[in-house]
Amino acid sequence: MQPISCLYLQLNGCxxxxxxxxxVFQAIADxxxxxxxxxxxxxxxxxxxIAAHFDMTRQAVSKHLQxxxxxxxxxxxxxxxxxxxxxxxxxxxxxxxxxxxxxxxWEDRFNELDKVLLTIKKQRNEN
Numbered sequence: 001m002q003p004i005s006c007l008y009l010q011l012n013g014c015x016x017x018x019x020x021x022x023x024v025f026q027a028i029a030d031x032x033x034x035x036x037x038x039x040x041x042x043x044x045x046x047x048x049x050i051a052a053h054f055d056m057t058r059q060a061v062s063k064h065l066q067x068x069x070x071x072x073x074x075x076x077x078x079x080x081x082x083x084x085x086x087x088x089x090x091x092x093x094x095x096x097x098x099x100x101x102x103x104x105x106w107e108d109r110f111n112e113l114d115k116v117l118l119t120i121k122k123q124r125n126e127n
Contacts, residue, residue: 027071033064044086
C-alpha cells in the first residue's frame, strides 16, 4: 500500500503531516480500471496480458494497475520473472458492503413506487 499524496495541517502552531491513500471509489470511477477489474476477476493476469485487451500502452495499463494496487483492489504476486495481478476479493467485498446500504434504500423506494402504481391501476380499472 503506497501513499499517493501528503496533507499538511497547521494545528496550534504545529505542522501536522498526513499520508493519504488513494480512494477506492476514485479508482473504480475510471472505466478502464473497471474493465481491468473485470478481466482480473475472471483470471489472474500479467500486465502484458491485460494490455493486450486495451488500445493503450503497457505503461498506461501499469499505471492503472498501480492505482488499483494502492487501493488494494488488486494484488501483485511475483511468479518467476513476471508479476501476476489478482483481484482482492476481500477489498471488493468491503466496497459491496458499503454499497449494500444504498441497495436497501432503492429497494424500499421501488417497493413504495410499486404500491403507488398498483393503486393508480386499480383506480383506473374502477373508472
